[in-house]
Amino acid sequence: MKYPQLIVSLTLAGTLASGAALAQMPTPAPPQPQQSSMPGSAPAAPEGAPASADLDKSGKGLTRSDLPKDNPALKEMRAHFGEADKDHNGRIDAAEYNAYVNKGSAAQQQQ
DSSP, X not given: OHHHHHHHHHHHHHHHHHXXXXXXXXXXOOOOOOOOOXXXXXXXXXXXXXXXXXXXXXXXXXXXXXXXXXXXXXXXXXXXXXXXXXTOSSOBOHHHHHHHHHHHHHHHHHO
C-alpha cells in the first residue's frame, strides 16, 4: 500500500508546484489604443467629443465658455476645467484638451 500513497503524494506535490508557478506569471498588459502614425496629426478624440482644432479656431487655447454646453462628452471638462488646465493659465491648449478627453475615455473603457 505504499505505492498508492506515494502516487497521491507526488500528484499533490506536482499540483501545488504548478499552481505556484502559474501564480508567479505576469498578467498581460491591456491593449493600448492605436495612435495615428502620421506626423503632425493630433490624437483622435473619443466618440462624441469634437477635435480641439474644431473648437479652438484662434489657436490661442480654449476657455470654459468655448466648450459647448450641449455636448455630453465635454460636460465633465466644463465642470472640471481647472483640472484640465494643467498650466493654470485660464486656457486649455490642444495637448491639455487631448490629454483630458483621452483620460476620460480610458476610464470609461476600464469600467
